[in-house]
Amino acid sequence: MLQLLLSYRYGDYEFGWQKLYGALYRVKGCISQPHSLQIIKAIDTDTTETVDMSPLLSAATLSAITEAVLGCKTQDLGELVEITTRVLRLAVDLDRKTILFSSLGTHLPRWVWKLLTLIPNAALDEVRKGRNLSAHIGHRLAQEKVSAARQGIEPNDDVFSQILDPNQPHKTVSEEDVASQTSLILIAGQETSANTLAFGLLELAQNPEFQDSLRREIHSTRGHGSRDLPYNDMPLLNAFIKETLRLYPITALTERMVGEDTVLPLMESITTSTGERLSEVPLQKGQIIYMGIASYQRLEAIWGADAGEFKPTRWIEGTGSRQGAAAIGPYANLLTFFGGERTCLGWRFAILEMQVIICELVGKFSFAPPEGDVARVHGTTIIQPVIPDGKKGAHLCVTPIV
Numbered sequence: 001m002l003q004l005l006l007s008y009r010y011g012d013y014e015f016g017w018q019k020l021y022g023a024l025y026r027v028k029g030c031i032s033q034p035h036s037l038q039i040i041k042a043i044d045t046d047t048t049e050t051v052d053m054s055p056l057l058s059a060a061t062l063s064a065i066t067e068a069v070l071g072c073k074t075q076d077l078g079e080l081v082e083i084t085t086r087v088l089r090l091a092v093d094l095d096r097k098t099i100l101f102s103s104l105g106t107h108l109p110r111w112v113w114k115l116l117t118l119i120p121n122a123a124l125d126e127v128r129k130g131r132n133l134s135a136h137i138g139h140r141l142a143q144e145k146v147s148a149a150r151q152g153i154e155p156n157d158d159v160f161s162q163i164l165d166p167n168q169p170h171k172t173v174s175e176e177d178v179a180s181q182t183s184l185i186l187i188a189g190q191e192t193s194a195n196t197l198a199f200g201l202l203e204l205a206q207n208p209e210f211q212d213s214l215r216r217e218i219h220s221t222r223g224h225g226s227r228d229l230p231y232n233d234m235p236l237l238n239a240f241i242k243e244t245l246r247l248y249p250i251t252a253l254t255e256r257m258v259g260e261d262t263v264l265p266l267m268e269s270i271t272t273s274t275g276e277r278l279s280e281v282p283l284q285k286g287q288i289i290y291m292g293i294a295s296y297q298r299l300e301a302i303w304g305a306d307a308g309e310f311k312p313t314r315w316i317e318g319t320g321s322r323q324g325a326a327a328i329g330p331y332a333n334l335l336t337f338f339g340g341e342r343t344c345l346g347w348r349f350a351i352l353e354m355q356v357i358i359c360e361l362v363g364k365f366s367f368a369p370p371e372g373d374v375a376r377v378h379g380t381t382i383i384q385p386v387i388p389d390g391k392k393g394a395h396l397c398v399t400p401i402v
Helices: 012-025 033-042 053-070 080-092 096-105 110-116 122-150 159-163 175-179 182-206 208-222 235-247 347-364
Strands: 253-257 262-271 277-283 288-292 365-368 376-379 383-386 395-400
Touching: 033 053, 033 347, 053 080, 053 159, 053 182, 053 347, 053 395, 080 122, 080 182, 122 159, 122 175, 122 182, 182 208, 182 235, 182 347, 182 365, 182 383, 182 395, 208 235, 208 347, 208 365, 235 347, 347 365
Parallel strands: none
Antiparallel strands: 253 288, 262 277, 365 395, 376 383
């Protein structure tokens, strides 16, 4: 598990997964469609009160990632669902002392970290319980899938079944490798997509004209009669998703360890505190560097003078990023999904999931901001929408489209 959790230092398994199995996350849209309907059924349109979309989106994205990757229902996970929810809450509700300690802790030897995880503590107890339970469930699922394949049963379409197929050539990831990632997959695949969707709906509520245009595109495309929409051929939908990912990268700041001595060229020269002008920065092996993803994606030199505004039409007008800007990341020149060998394994799944859910929700409901209830961006390990009292939430006035 540490191989992926401590990404700046440990990541051999991640490289193997990305090289061999990244393409498996290109799942069909039908995976997310029933979970979109799950949200729709949960919305109480008879009430005059606002609807908090956050828990509905979290439940839907958890169901989608569970079925698409693990090949089971959330009910099969039992207590792990509640534990995962509590661990996520612990991860984002950090006080300043914890954040400072975590930052300083990156300089500690690995054996010190291992000792610290053994300290009796309510939060660590929750994490340990979730880790052990997820490993147990992961091993059970892995054994079931391998056993079925050896009996000649055709593997299912879920990622675990495909990875664990013993008939697959050049198989390099073991059952242990797969099972150990269960907890991380649930955490990384649920809350990231749910928060991104929540921010997107909040922005749609503030931009009624664009919301109406997007709805017309959805209805027009759906009018052709096919249930599986050509999502990639819907310019407004994809412009909206790109702009949401640009303005609200769930991991706003991350760190990496330099693997070898190198020189980092700068796009623009900077002036140091001593007045020296620099166009490159020397880096030494072992140094930890911080990547300001949110800062990059609001950089006026790349995105224009209106970089801080939510403006989906920039992607249609061709001003999504400036000419000559270096292409980074797997999608739309964004760092939201990182890049290179550290690219998010499930980025294709995340895009398709957002396409499906947005089409279902915006096609059936209109969203408006409630009076006096302005959502704010709260960031620690990830960013999430919070209401004025500091609790997570994305409250919206939701009206069915007749």
